[in-house]
Amino acid sequence: MLTLCKVLAADLPGCVILPHDTATFKQSMKSYWAQQEREAVPACVVQPRDVEQLSVTIKILKREFRQRHRNAAGAQGAGLFAIRSGGHSPVPGASSIKGGIMIDLSLFNEVTPSDDGSSVVLGTGARWRDVSRALEDKGIAVIGGRNSAVGVGGLVLGGGLSFFTPRYGPVCSNILSYEIVLASGDVVTASASTNPDLWRALKGGSNNFGIVTRFTARSFASSKIWSGFLWMPGFQAPKVLAAFHEAVNQVNMYDSHASGPMVCFSYVQQLRIQIITVNLVYTKQLEENKWPACWKNSSFGLLWRLWSTCKVRTLTSASDELNSLSPYGLRQVFATTTIKNDPATIAAAHTAYYDAITLVNCVKNMAWTFVLQPLLPKWARNGDANPMGIDDGTDEPLVIVGFTINWTEGRDDEFVKDTTRRVIEQIDAAAAANRTGHRFRYLNYCAEWQRPFESYGEENWQFLKEMSKKYDPEGLFQKGCVGGFKLDVEDGAS
Ligand SMILES: Cc1cc2nc3c(=O)[nH]c(=O)nc-3n(C[C@H](O)[C@H](O)[C@H](O)COP(=O)(O)OP(=O)(O)OC[C@H]3O[C@@H](n4cnc5c(N)ncnc54)[C@H](O)[C@@H]3O)c2cc1C
Missing domain, CATH: 3.40.462.20 (Vanillyl-alcohol Oxidase; Chain A, domain 3)
Known part of the structure; x- marks a missing residue:
């Protein structure tokens, strides 16, 4: 895994944190909420600054995944990498990985309201506190998390229960579009008009389809x-x-x-x-x-x-x-x-x-x-x-x-x-x-x-599996990113 960290460091200057970068590495590990997650020490942390760098990261990981798949005749690149936004999942290994590559999305932390105040672009690594603070002065809010330290990414991709849910529905049902890096490394948009099937799958589909960098959320007038x-x-x-x-x-x-x-x-x-x-x-x-x-x-x-x-x-x-x-x-x-x-x-x-x-x-x-x-x-x-x-x-x-x-x-x-x-x-x-x-x-x-x-019902579960096969035919996010809840796709590899 050290060799892979070196390859990543060579192609992504300034983005790879190794355990010997003691202070920065420790700081990154400390941002997990649960102690068990902090104890799963990765081989290195990749902290991309923009979507292009994240795309390069995924392309390198995909190459490694394929290589391992070839060498191990089907054993795939098990446990190659993990994805973390706010690090609040208490599920062991959901956003941490012992000895693997941890992709830390904390630098994707923008909160940018549209000019007309009807939507806000949220970086996946922002915390809900960053979101409410940035919007309060403008008299608007989004349907977001109730705990200020929780991350945007995990909460929105897992569904999201908000103070505003009785009025507007789950958090995910108020995301107008997603910017996502797919297993191919391609950066695409998922919205009602572009890749609408992926747009729907991301509403509760967690980390099974790619890495989301930005969410465009509906916003509305709100005060105290x-x-x-x-x-x-x-x-x-x-x-x-x-x-x-x-x-x-x-x-x-x-x-x-x-x-x-x-x-x-x-x-x-x-x-x-x-x-x-x-x-x-x-x-x-x-x-x-x-x-x-x-x-x-x-x-x-x-x-x-x-x-x-x-x-x-x-x-x-x-x-x-x-x-x-x-x-x-x-x-x-x-x-x-x-x-x-x-x-x-x-x-x-x-x-x-x-x-x-x-x-x-x-x-x-x-x-x-x-x-x-x-x-x-x-x-x-x-x-x-x-x-x-x-x-x-x-x-x-x-x-x-x-x-x-x-x-x-x-x-x-x-x-x-x-x-x-x-x-x-x-x-x-x-x-x-x-x-x-x-x-x-x-x-x-x-x-x-x-x-x-499984609890989403057979039809919805099947739909999510089909979306995985369509957008990630080799199963990088099923078998390379093993943490969190997986779809049990029967044939992840082509
Ligand atoms: C104290 C506390 C309060 C909470 N309050 C609420 C609440 O009010 N409402 C509610 O609905 N839930 C709440 N939750 C649950 C919360 O939504 C989940 O724990 C959520 O996973 C946290 O998101 P995160 O980004 O901080 O987590 P992370 O641990 O970073 O990520 C969680 C999962 O999402 C995946 N993931 C994260 N970002 C991305 C991305 N950009 N692309 C692809 N996959 C990604 C990770 O790989 C991981 O599997 C709370 C949890 C805690 C611990």
Whole structure:
């Protein structure tokens, strides 16, 4: 791999960082959110400054991939390279690669609004904080991430849930065009009029078709929003679960400025306490710093709380607050499932979370968090069509169940992963028994053992496989870039 790094360095002067460039190399590795990702040390980091340099990188990697394929008679260039934008995926190897080539897209960080304010070009390596800061002064916003430190690239390519999703749909459904470097090294546009099939495939297709450098996102007039957290002690759980169920049922009636409420139940091992947080957001500027009627009149408005941080603030401030609850440098696991908004299934999911506390209590410095948030089929119908298969023709609200767990010791990795998997399986079994499950698994919350593309439905999955064969016939992004969720294309190599 060192020889390949040298070839890249010769053709891309100033773009290749080797481990002996200690400070820059360390800085690049530190930008991962999850500690496990930082520990997968690549042979070198390639940091292209523009799309031409990225194209050269891909052409060199493609040559190497072919070479290996020839030499190893079909073994392909397994694990040749990884792609990273904001480095927030907690899935091991999604954007990191031990001993391989790591393509760091952090220099693609432009945020350029169009003259008429109707769209914004976003570099894949920008963080959502860069985006909201650049747009706030102009009185516009895009349908983007809720956590300021998360990267644009991974979130948009995995679908994207935003404060603005009830109004406009998933983030990916509001991308007018993509600039992408294909496996051939060609730089192409994917939009409604140019390569429209690729345009659709990129809406939830993750890193399976090429490397996206720039997204042109729809924008709209926006000013301050109302946002914050209610903090409550763990014993409020039954009331919070009931309030969540009720609010999600009524969400259909709220105006679409009310974002989906996000409810988190956390067990903090160090303090041996349970804490509940509820994130409430209303995206329209209010005249007074008072609760908007939809939340005040909801069951959340009546809940007794320790304190509330809800107030009128900028989008940056709201997303910074979410980020302040997600510290860098810890070991991390995410896992998810989707259920209907059924009280018995929600209660069973909470019980599965709660019962596991005694099991995970042995994990040092652990925060064991169970998250509920709504996803309405009608939200998924907003914006441009995507292949995620969320809309199954009914109007029944869905609930995305998530686990986000952090801890400090590597020796606990397998135990945490296995326990989380068992808890998810328990929830799925309860949902199956109640007939309240749903096949969708949100890719950006999936654990490494989950299969998000299968969850999009057979037709959508087949479509994505066909797009892979069309735009990457030799399977560079299936077998050379192995990290993240792959499509299981039967015949990746021609
Ligand atoms: C603290 C936290 C908060 C979050 N909040 C939200 C939220 O509000 N809404 C939401 O929807 N999700 C949220 N997520 C999930 C988030 O969307 C995913 O973790 C996402 O993958 C992060 O994107 P990234 O660019 O930072 O990640 P990376 O780790 O850099 O990339 C993730 C995956 O995308 C691929 N990829 C990245 N850029 C490109 C590119 N340009 N071309 C091709 N492939 C690429 C990578 O190879 C990798 O497989 C959150 C995650 C965390 C950790």
